[in-house]
Structure formats: C-alpha cells, structure tokens
Amino acid sequence: xxxxxxxxxxxxxxxxxxxxxxxxxxxxxxxxxxxxxxxxxxxxxxxxxxxxxxxxxxxxxxxxxxxxxxxxxxxxxxxxxxxxxxxxxxxxxxxxxxxxxxxxxxxxxxxxxxxxxxxxxxxxxxxxxxxxxxxxxxxxxxxxxxxxxxxxxxxxxxxxxxxxxxxxxxxxxxxxxxxxxxxxxxxxxxxxxxxxxxxxxxxxxxxxxxxxxxxxxxxxxxxxxxxxxxxxxxxxxxxxxxxxxxxxxxxxxxxxxxxx
Amino acid sequence: xxxxxxxxxxxxxxxxxxxxxxxxxxxxxxxxxxxxxxxxxxxxxxxxxxxxxxxxxxxxxxxxxxxxxxxxxxxxxxxxxxxxxxxxxxxxxxxxxxxxxxxxxxxxxxxxxxxxxxxxxxxxxxxxxxxxxxxxxxxxxxxxxxxxxxxxxxxxxxxxxxxxxxxxxxxxxxxxxxxxxxxxxxxxxxxxxxxxxxxxxxxxxxxxxxxxxxxxxxxxxxxxxxxxxxxxxxxxxxxxxxxxxxxxxxxxxxxxxxxxxxxxxxxxxxxxxxxxxxxxxxxxxxxxxxxxxxxxxxxxxxxxxxxxxxxxxxxxx
Numbered sequence: 001x002x003x004x005x006x007x008x009x010x011x012x013x014x015x016x017x018x019x020x021x022x023x024x025x026x027x028x029x030x031x032x033x034x035x036x037x038x039x040x041x042x043x044x045x046x047x048x049x050x051x052x053x054x055x056x057x058x059x060x061x062x063x064x065x066x067x068x069x070x071x072x073x074x075x076x077x078x079x080x081x082x083x084x085x086x087x088x089x090x091x092x093x094x095x096x097x098x099x100x101x102x103x104x105x106x107x108x109x110x111x112x113x114x115x116x117x118x119x120x121x122x123x124x125x126x127x128x129x130x131x132x133x134x135x136x137x138x139x140x141x142x143x144x145x146x147x148x149x150x151x152x153x154x155x156x157x158x159x160x161x162x163x164x165x166x167x168x169x170x171x172x173x174x175x176x177x178x179x180x181x182x183x184x185x186x187x188x189x190x191x192x193x194x195x196x197x198x199x200x201x202x203x204x205x206x207x208x209x210x211x212x213x214x215x216x217x218x219x220x221x222x223x224x225x226x227x228x229x230x231x232x233x234x235x236x237x238x239x240x241x242x243x244x245x246x247x248x249x250x251x252x253x254x255x256x257x258x259x260x
Numbered sequence: 261x262x263x264x265x266x267x268x269x270x271x272x273x274x275x276x277x278x279x280x281x282x283x284x285x286x287x288x289x290x291x292x293x294x295x296x297x298x299x300x301x302x303x304x305x306x307x308x309x310x311x312x313x314x315x316x317x318x319x320x321x322x323x324x325x326x327x328x329x330x331x332x333x334x335x336x337x338x339x340x341x342x343x344x345x346x347x348x349x350x351x352x353x354x355x356x357x358x359x360x361x362x363x364x365x366x367x368x369x370x371x372x373x374x375x376x377x378x379x380x381x382x383x384x385x386x387x388x389x390x391x392x393x394x395x396x397x398x399x400x401x402x403x404x405x406x407x408x409x410x411x412x413x414x415x416x417x418x419x420x421x422x423x424x425x426x427x428x429x430x431x432x433x434x435x436x437x438x439x440x441x442x443x444x445x446x447x448x449x450x451x452x453x454x455x456x457x458x459x460x461x462x463x464x465x466x467x468x469x470x471x472x473x474x475x476x477x478x479x480x481x482x483x484x485x486x487x488x489x490x491x492x493x494x495x496x497x498x499x500x501x502x503x504x505x506x507x508x509x510x511x512x513x514x515x516x517x518x519x520x521x522x523x524x525x526x527x528x529x530x531x532x533x534x535x536x537x538x539x540x541x542x543x544x545x546x547x548x549x550x551x552x553x554x555x556x557x558x559x560x561x562x563x564x565x566x567x568x569x570x571x572x573x574x575x576x577x
Contacts, residue, residue: 058465060461060464060465063460063461063464090467090468090469091467093464093465093466093467094467097465097466098465100458100461100462100465102458104458104459104461104462106459106462106463106476106477106480106481107459107477107480107481107574108477108480116463116466116468116476117466117467119476120463120466120467120468120469120472120476121467155574166462169466170465170466173466173467
C-alpha cells in the first residue's frame with residue numbers, strides 16, 4: 001500500500017487504527033498514508049466508517065462519551081501521535097481544520113466567522129487578523145463576493161457561499177490538514193462545481209482529506225483514494241488506479257455501482 | 261384529452277354515495293363545535309386582559325379629576341393616606357426599579373451561569389441532581405421568601421453593614437433575585453440546548469475551548485430565547501409583591517440608596533387593599549392608578565422583549 005506513495009512526502013500516517021463506540025468496534029485496524037499537499041478521498045457505502053475515520057484526525061470523538069481509540073495517527077513533520085490520550089484534543093484541533101456536511105457558519109458577521117479561529121487562539125492584533133481573514137477569504141474564492149459586506153450576518157449568504165465561508169474560516173488559521181466531510185452534499189450543482197474547483201486549487205497550500213459519497217467527485221478532485229467497507233480499509237491507491245484498475249473485487253463492485 | 265379523462269372519472273358513481281351525506285354533515289357540525297370551543301377558550305384570556313384594563317382605566321379617571329397628571333408624574337411624595345395628601349408616583353416607581361435592579365443583578369448572572377453549566381458542562385448526574393433542586397427553589401411560596409429576607413438575610417447583611425435598618429431594599433432585592441433564578445436558568449438552558457449541535461462541533465473543530473464555544477457561539481446563537489428569559493425575569497421582579505411588602509418596609513421613599521427602606525408599587529397596593537379605606541375614596545382609587553402604572557411598565561418591557569426576540573431570531577432546521 002505505502003509503496004504507491006513512497007515518492008511522496010507524508011503529512012500523516014494512520015497506523016493500525018481501531019476505534020470503538022462503547023463495545024462496538026466501528027474502525028478495524030486501519031492503515032492509511034496521507035500525502036503532503038495532496039487530496040486523499042475516503043469513499044465507501046453509508047455506515048462504512050469513513051466519516052468516523054475523518055473525525056479521528058481532529059479528535060471530534062472526544063466530545064462524546066465512551067469512545068475509544070487504538071493505534072496511532074502520526075502527524076508529520078512533528079511526528080506526534082494525534083490520538084494519544086496525553087495530547088490535548090484542543091491542541092490537535094488547532095492544527096487540523098474541518099468543514100462539515102452542512103454549512104455551519106456561526107450566527108455572527110462574515111468577518112467574525114473568518115476571524116473566529118484567530119480570536120480563540122488569543123490573537124488580538126487587529127491588523128494581523130484583518131490580513132489573515134482577507135487572505136483566507138481570497139483562498140476560498142469568496143473575497144470578491146463579500147468584501148463590501150464583511151459585517152453583515154453570515155447567515156445572509158447563500159448555501160454555497162456559506163460553505164466557502166466555512167472553508168475560509170478553517171483556512172484562516174493555517175491548518176496542517178483540512179478535513180472535508182461531504183462538503184457538497186447539501187449544495188446545488190453549481191455551488192458544488194465551485195467548491196470542487198476550490199479543492200483542487202487549495203492543494204498547493206494545504207493537505208486535504210475528503211469524505212464523499214459522490215464517486216465522480218472523488219475521481220475529479222483527489223490524488224489518492226481509499227475504499228472502506230464495514231469499518232475496514234479494503235483498498236487504497238492512486239485515484240486513477242482505484243477507478244480504472246481496482247485490485248479487490250469489492251472495490252470494483254462498488255465503483256461500478258453493483259452495491260452501496 | 262386529459263380533460264375528457266377527468267370528466268369520465270367525475271361521472272363515475274362513488275361506492276359510498278349512500279352513506280356519505282348524513283355522515284359528512286354530522287362531521288362538519290362536530291368540526292364547527294370543536295372550533296367554537298377552542299376559540300372560546302382562547303378568547304377568555306383576551307376578555308380577562310381587557311376587563312382588567314377597563315377596570316383600571318375606569319377607576320383611574322375619577323382619580324385624575326382630583327389629581328393633575330403632572331403632579332402625579334412629578335410630585336416627589338406619595339402620601340395618599342395622610343391628611344396632607346400627595347400623589348406623586350415617583351417614590352413608588354423608584355422602589356420598584358431599585359428592587360428590580362438588585363434582583364436582576366443577582367438573577368441574571370446566576371441564572372445564566374447555572375444554565376451554561378447545566379447545558380454544556382454538567383454530567384447527567386449533576387443535571388439530574390441540580391434540576392429538581394432548582395425546581396424546588398421555584399416552588400417555595402413567596403411569603404416564605406419574604407420572611408427569609410427579613411429574618412435571615414437582613415441580619416446577615418447587618419453584620420456586614422451595621423447601619424442597615426431592619427427593613428431595607430437590598431435584602432428584599434437579593435432574595436427576590438434568588439427567587440427568580442430558576443426562571444432564568446431553566447429558560448436559558450432550554451434556549452442553549454436548542455442550539456443545533458453542528459454549531460457546537462463547528463466551534464470545537466476550530467480549536468475553541470468549551471468556555472469559548474459557550475460564550476462566543478452558543479450564547480449569541482441562543483440570545484433570542486435567552487432574551488425572553490431575561491424579560492420574564494424583569495416582569496416577575498416588577499410584579500413581585502410579597503417579598504417587598506414583608507422585607508423592604510412600606511414607606512414610600514424617593515431614593516436610590518438600597519440601604520434604606522422603600523415601598524414598591526405592588527407593596528403599596530397590598531397595604532391599601534388590606535386597610536379600611538372606603539371604596540370610591542381618592543385613597544382607594546390611588547391603588548388602581550398605581551396598578552395601571554405598573555401594567556404600562558410591564559407592557560413596555562414585554563414589547564421590548566418582543567423586539568429583542570425578533571431582532572436576534574435565528575432559525576435552525
């Protein structure tokens with residue numbers, strides 16, 4: 001598996017990761033390399049654990065009771081184990097940004113949304129916050145649309161704009177990895193196309209892990225793809241290989257739409 | 261062609277044709293009766309409000325034939341029961357405002373913090389333990405609170421402030437605040453819990469701490485509901501009678517010093533209505549005027565609350 005990516009620089013490496021809710025094991029012995037400044041897609045039928053895996057990267061599971069990690073997720077270049085119980089989940093979340101299925105802007109102004117991450121990190125210098133916010137909005141391709149209405153409520157934006165605002169919000173703090181959890185599932189086709197283009201553009205600056213139900217989307221935006229089924233990693237490879245020459249029967253069946 | 265089909269369908273006789281008509285009629289009648297019942301019960305509240313308003317206004321009119329409105333609003337003394345009667349509402353309003361202010365400065369911070377704890381921090385054990393206790397706090401009769409203020413809180417405060425008189429606004433206000441805490445905390449908690457989880461997760465995913473999430477995202481997101489909690493607290497404090505009658509003294513006093521005794525609008529009404537003033541006398545009418553003033557005050561706050569709720573309304577689906 002790893003050989004495919006051996007020429008790449010790794011940003012993160014999932015090693016023998018298992019995860020359980022109470023007694024129920026939902027991720028079983030997952031191994032997955034995440035290449036630096038590339039897009040890694042997680043695909044698989046509903047309930048296969050792809051979102052659960054994504055939420056391990058920023059320790060979202062720690063918000064809920066009786067969740068248990070085993071194994072390691074190493075974050076490079078620091079070499080720290082993200083899921084180590086000794087590591088404060090808040091510290092992990094400061095390094096790793098996340099965008100959710102449904103656009104979830106805070107009930108605040110557009111500017112307050114983008115600058116939120118900087119504010120909670122205790123940054124007070126307003127010129128710095130302004131520059132960072134502007135840069136993030138530009139990166140998210142939203143600047144031109146909102147530069148004259150930064151102080152209007154974020155909820156006045158359209159769904160697609162709200163989702164790009166959420167991406168900008170995550171980018172403003174220079175995350176080492178950006179997690180996208182089905183970021184276009186609540187959007188119309190035009191907004192979806194806009195965000196897909198954005199994902200490809202962002203690759204040069206940030207490492208992206210995206211969960212998607214949409215196989216075409218995975219094929220369009222990602223460099224490598226992991227196919228999961230029933231909590232197991234069935235196959236991992238370059239996106240091209242997974243979609244044209246899957247090694248596993250189950251992957252082939254899923255890709256060709258025979259189940260899932 | 262489609263039209264023809266519809267006509268064919270309409271012309272087909274219904275298999276229920278025989279039973280349908282009388283049954284339908286009875287059903288329609290039943291529907292009407294139910295609707296009428298519901299409308300009647302809904303109207304009772306309207307009727308009661310307008311009856312009260314009518315009584316207050318009609319009893320106030322003869323009062324204002326004796327007392328000029330300008331005197332009522334500007335005179336600094338309220339002594340309707342004295343020989344040298346003065347009818348300035350200001351001392352009573354002042355007492356009402358002062359007790360309300362003290363009560364709110366206890367109830368709003370305490371209630372809000374309690375709600376944040378219960379909705380965001382408390383483990384199920386703490387929630388199950390604290391909520392019934394809070395509900396008990398709301399179930400204590402106000403007269404008990406009144407004597408608690410007079411017999412327990414005032415002596416305690418006198419240890420800190422030796423010059424404090426036995427009847428004073430401070431003690432009554434604090435106890436009134438404690439009394440209102442459960443209202444604030446329970447409504448605020450409901451408002452916070454109705455904030456959708458995706459905002460909580462969104463904030464935590466940005467690296468925010470629990471406290472930052474609660475104060476910077478959840479509190480503003482729930483503010484529409486929280487403002488109703490605060491407005492209810494204000495209305496309760498303005499209208500509270502027992503505690504202030506018992507513990508604040510019944511002496512109308514134009515002062516902003518909480519260490520003095522004072523009377524509120526409500527306390528005055530209780531005092532007069534228990535006395536032996538003849539009905540129809542000016543002194544007796546003065547309680548209707550005081551009541552009207554209080555009603556208008558509460559109405560203003562409710563309208564303000566209505567505005568706040570709309571101004572900060574967020575719709576979540």
